[in-house]
Amino acid sequence: MFWPPDSPWAPWWKTNRKTARAMCRLAKINKNDIVYDLGSGDGTALIIAVKEFGARGVGIEIDPLRFFISSLLLRSSRLSDKVKIIRKNFFDVDISDATVIFVYLVPRVLEKLKPKILKELKPGTQVVSYRYKMNLPLFFYDKKNDIYLYKISST
Numbered sequence: 001m002f003w004p005p006d007s008p009w010a011p012w013w014k015t016n017r018k019t020a021r022a023m024c025r026l027a028k029i030n031k032n033d034i035v036y037d038l039g040s041g042d043g044t045a046l047i048i049a050v051k052e053f054g055a056r057g058v059g060i061e062i063d064p065l066r067f068f069i070s071s072l073l074l075r076s077s078r079l080s081d082k083v084k085i086i087r088k089n090f091f092d093v094d095i096s097d098a099t100v101i102f103v104y105l106v107p108r109v110l111e112k113l114k115p116k117i118l119k120e121l122k123p124g125t126q127v128v129s130y131r132y133k134m135n136l137p138l139f140f141y142d143k144k145n146d147i148y149l150y151k152i153s154s155t
Contacts, residue, residue, distance in 0.1 A: 013041075014044060015102075016044070017048060019130060022145040022147055023045060023102060023128045023147055024053045024055075026147055026149050027126045029053040029054075033049070033053075035056070036058045036060065036098040036100070037058070037103075038060055038105065038113070039060070039090065039103070040060060040061045040070060041066050046070075049102075050079050050082045056083070059084070059086065060088060060089075060093050062088060062090070067087040071085055091112075091113075095117075098121065099126070100125070100127075100128060101117070101126070103127065103128070103134075105129075110134045118152070122152065123153055124151060124152065126139075126152075127150040127151075127152070128149055128150075129147070130148075131146050134150060136150045137150065138150060
């Protein structure tokens with residue numbers, strides 16, 4: 001499906017399990033990580049990161065229906081103690097304790113997000129973007145899965 005890259009609205013595109021696993025492998029997620037998913041949708045990427053890679057997670061989702069669905073899926077997966085879903089705009093949430101950030105957002109939103117990322121994230125924090133590039137120094141690009149990996153450096 002095509003979505004205009006300059007659109008201010010995020011489409012409801014679900015990150016499939018295969019892609020979520022590839023994102024986790026690329027970032028080398030483990031039990032020491034706190035993964036934030038900005039616009040977490042139904043929570044698929046977080047469920048994979050927590051269940052299969054041992055991380056803890058925080059999903060931030062503004063849409064009430066997606067928030068409700070992800071809350072139900074987390075409860076049924078028995079992961080509520082390791083994943084927290086917050087129903088807010090991610091621009092209004094402190095993300096500074098993240099070690100990894102997942103984003104599947106359109107370029108216009110990614111550009112607006114850049115100052116927040118640079119201000120709040122510690123050096124070494126990884127940002128994993130599915131499908132869309134960010135205006136940050138690229139650490140690695142997984143062409144097969146269309147995943148971009150960035151690492152926050154000290155300024």
